Amino acid sequence: MTRRALALCALSxxxxxxxxxxxxxxxxxxxxxxxxDNGNRDETDDHYGTLIERLTVTGSAENLTAGADVNGEAFYxxxxxxxxxxxRLERMFAEYTLGTVTLTAGDFHKQxxxxxxxxxxxxxxxxxxxxxxxxxxxxxxxxxxxxVFAGRTNVSAxxxxxxFYVPEAxxxxxxxxxTFRDLGFMNLGTYxxxxxxRVPLIHEAGFDHTSASGGFVEFPDVLDALAIYVEADWQGxxxxxxxxxGKAFYSTLDLNLGGFSALAEGLxxxxxxxxxxxxxxxxxxxxxxxxxxxxxxxxxxxxxxDVRGAxxxxxxxxxDGNLSPYVNVMLRQNEPEADKPLNQLHGYGGVEATYQxxxxxxxxxxxxxxxxxxxxxxxxxxxxxxDLVQSLPGPHALHLTANEEFRTLNSRDYVxxxxxxxxxxxxxxGLSVEIGNDTQKPREREFFVAGIITWEATDWLNLRTTGxxxxxxxxxxxxxxRDFPAFTGLKFEATGRHDLL
Amino acid sequence: MRPGITAVLxxxxxxxxxxxxxxxxxxxxxxxxxxPVTDFSLPTLDGKKVKLSDAKGKVVVISFWASxxxxxxxxxxxxxxxxxxxxxxxxVVLSINTDAPKTVAEVRRxxxxxxLTLPVLLDGEGAVxxxxxxxxxMPYTLYLDRQGRVAHTHEGFQPGDEKDIEARIVAxxxxxxxxxxxx
Numbered sequence: 001m002t003r004r005a006l007a008l009c010a011l012s013x014x015x016x017x018x019x020x021x022x023x024x025x026x027x028x029x030x031x032x033x034x035x036x037d038n039g040n041r042d043e044t045d046d047h048y049g050t051l052i053e054r055l056t057v058t059g060s061a062e063n064l065t066a067g068a069d070v071n072g073e074a075f076y077x078x079x080x081x082x083x084x085x086x087x088r089l090e091r092m093f094a095e096y097t098l099g100t101v102t103l104t105a106g107d108f109h110k111q112x113x114x115x116x117x118x119x120x121x122x123x124x125x126x127x128x129x130x131x132x133x134x135x136x137x138x139x140x141x142x143x144x145x146x147x148v149f150a151g152r153t154n155v156s157a158x159x160x161x162x163x164f165y166v167p168e169a170x171x172x173x174x175x176x177x178x179t180f181r182d183l184g185f186m187n188l189g190t191y192x193x194x195x196x197x198r199v200p201l202i203h204e205a206g207f208d209h210t211s212a213s214g215g216f217v218e219f220p221d222v223l224d225a226l227a228i229y230v231e232a233d234w235q236g237x238x239x240x241x242x243x244x245x246g247k248a249f250y251s252t253l254d255l256n257l258g259g260f261s262a263l264a265e266g267l268x269x270x271x272x273x274x275x276x277x278x279x280x281x282x283x284x285x286x287x288x289x290x291x292x293x294x295x296x297x298x299x300x301x302x303x304x305x306d307v308r309g310a311x312x313x314x315x316x317x318x319x320d321g322n323l324s325p326y327v328n329v330m331l332r333q334n335e336p337e338a339d340k341p342l343n344q345l346h347g348y349g350g351v352e353a354t355y356q357x358x359x360x361x362x363x364x365x366x367x368x369x370x371x372x373x374x375x376x377x378x379x380x381x382x383x384x385x386x387d388l389v390q391s392l393p394g395p396h397a398l399h400l401t402a403n404e405e406f407r408t409l410n411s412r413d414y415v416x417x418x419x420x421x422x423x424x425x426x427x428x429x430g431l432s433v434e435i436g437n438d439t440q441k442p443r444e445r446e447f448f449v450a451g452i453i454t455w456e457a458t459d460w461l462n463l464r465t466t467g468x469x470x471x472x473x474x475x476x477x478x479x480x481x482r483d484f485p486a487f488t489g490l491k492f493e494a495t496g497r498h499d500l501l
Numbered sequence: 502m503r504p505g506i507t508a509v510l511x512x513x514x515x516x517x518x519x520x521x522x523x524x525x526x527x528x529x530x531x532x533x534x535x536x537p538v539t540d541f542s543l544p545t546l547d548g549k550k551v552k553l554s555d556a557k558g559k560v561v562v563i564s565f566w567a568s569x570x571x572x573x574x575x576x577x578x579x580x581x582x583x584x585x586x587x588x589x590x591x592x593v594v595l596s597i598n599t600d601a602p603k604t605v606a607e608v609r610r611x612x613x614x615x616x617l618t619l620p621v622l623l624d625g626e627g628a629v630x631x632x633x634x635x636x637x638x639m640p641y642t643l644y645l646d647r648q649g650r651v652a653h654t655h656e657g658f659q660p661g662d663e664k665d666i667e668a669r670i671v672a673x674x675x676x677x678x679x680x681x682x683x684x
Contacts, residue, residue, distance in 0.1 A: 097540070
């Protein structure tokens with residue numbers, strides 16, 4: 001079925017190109033790296049070269065859109081045999097719209113509600129990208145949207161943090177959703193899907209599978225001041241010989257009165273887990289959901305499968321919103337039914353400002369985070385951040401981004417942070433220095449310095465060169481965290497966009 | 502050379518040599534070289550639905566952004582102000598938000614705190630972004646002429662860009678007079 005769908009997509013690209021009023025665009029990213037000793041005392045990730053190629057082609061004509069991603073990696077002198085030279089057709093799709101009906105064949109991203117029971121989407125910063133490869137049909141007359149979909153999960157075959165080849169999960173999914181939008185007053189949605197894992201946990205116990213359903217109600221604009229979102233989900237799961245049921249509840253309340261804004265979030269996830277097949281030889285656990293975590297986007301967080309918590313963010317905008325101080329408090333509890341649940345508190349505040357008629361901006365923040373378990377503090381962190389863009393005379397600007405975290409883990413103190421300071425010139429590029437420090441592992445490198453040159457060569461070509469050493473560590477984006485190794489060496493990156501037809 | 506390396510190098514060379522000369526910086530592509538974008542429909546933050554084709558015959562600016570993107574929050578108020586200034590000349594500014602579930606709750610706060618009035622379209626699955634902004638650059642702005650063809654694209658925002666933004670829009674608005682209103 002999959003090969004037929006791919007063949008259909010492949011055929012539709014030239015068909016799109018041949019039709020009247022067509023457009024075929026490419027987006028290309030080429031990365032060349034040479035890795036020197038990154039100071040982590042692991043010689044298998046030193047002294048090798050990498051070429052990474054990412055080519056996206058999208059074509060459209062009338063009601064038809066088709067696209068393909070061709071990706072490849074090549075390694076020079078790499079010791080670890082998980083660095084695999086590979087070139088492949090990673091993604092392909094064709095989408096046809098006829099009136100209120102849209103048909104898609106090939107790869108597509110899929111999310112249900114706020115992603116608690118299903119979220120297959122891109123997380124570029126972490127190099128993660130999972131699609132559903134199959135087909136879907138969307139019928140969207142006026143205020144209604146009906147959708148059915150089916151396919152197998154298609155995970156990007158390259159893991160960015162480790163640069164290892166990732167075998168396919170190929171888990172099968174099918175589901176549908178219905179959404180009702182009533183002219184801005186209220187949105188209602190309901191959805192369900194089922195998933196069968198390709199690789200069972202225990203072969204003798206038969207296939208593992210997950211089914212989930214849920215719904216939401218949203219009042220997007222009550223009296224031009226209030227927005228409310230409420231979502232409830234249910235999940236049934238069979239893993240090996242164990243059958244479990246999970247449930248989740250998520251709500252936001254967003255109040256905006258004059259310059260004052262308050263955002264409250266509540267989250268309850270009771271044993272909801274959406275994982276793919278465990279693939280032999282791969283360090284990755286395929287996660288098919290990205291629930292809200294109540295944390296900041298780049299903040300690490302504890303597992304999000306059995307948790308309850310809430311957060312409140314208050315802000316006030318002065319000077320037409322150009323000056324906005326804010327405070328945020330979050331409380332989370334992991335495994336609340338356990339003997340010693342893990343309690344997390346995170347409070348922070350700051351101020352966002354734009355000035356010089358929007359040409360300059362600054363965001364300064366700081367806070368405190370603490371984890372306690374059984375009455376003892378297991379982890380704590382004091383942190384401060386600044387993001388400053390100061391417009392200078394002429395087309396120049398000074399850019400400073402810095403963060404520093406003073407951490408304690410199991411009674412041991414360490415410091416981690418980085419700062420990037422540089423000068424940017426409009427329409428040309430920038431010159432920056434990145435300084436990093438990390439004292440968590442005393443036997444490894446603690447101080448990092450790198451130079452970065454960016455050049456906007458043309459409207460369609462951006463170049464970036466990095467030389468030196470950059471701090472690694474846990475990187476979290478959009479509810480997913482990955483541990484990146486430090487980098488030492490030279491990196492060249494070119495991103496180009498072209499109109500072919 | 503191993504087959505894998507050969508294939509990657511071949512794909513690289515093929516795509517690089519496929520590049521055609523780009524328009525000069527800050528100048529629009531010649532009308533004959535412009536290509537249309539495919540139509541799309543997305544829900545908005547206030548619960549409505551917006552189709553790109555609803556703005557047929559107008560100059561359209563599409564800006565991709567996220568609540569955690571500093572340059573985006575700097576650019577949006579400027580785009581909003583320019584949108585209001587040239588609305589009666591036939592300009593439509595659409596902002597497309599790409600926040601993931603984790604941060605989508607922040608979107609309304611940003612819009613309200615910046616007092617934005619432009620339409621905020623929600624592309625949670627990245628369905629439109631994957632077609633128009635596959636590199637996921639943020640902010641990423643497309644400028645469409647009255648025929649719905651891409652005249653400019655621009656990645657990022659730096660102080661001084663606001664002058665270029667307005668200049669591009671003014672030039673596109675001046676290209677052809679607005680079509681007379683249908684009775």
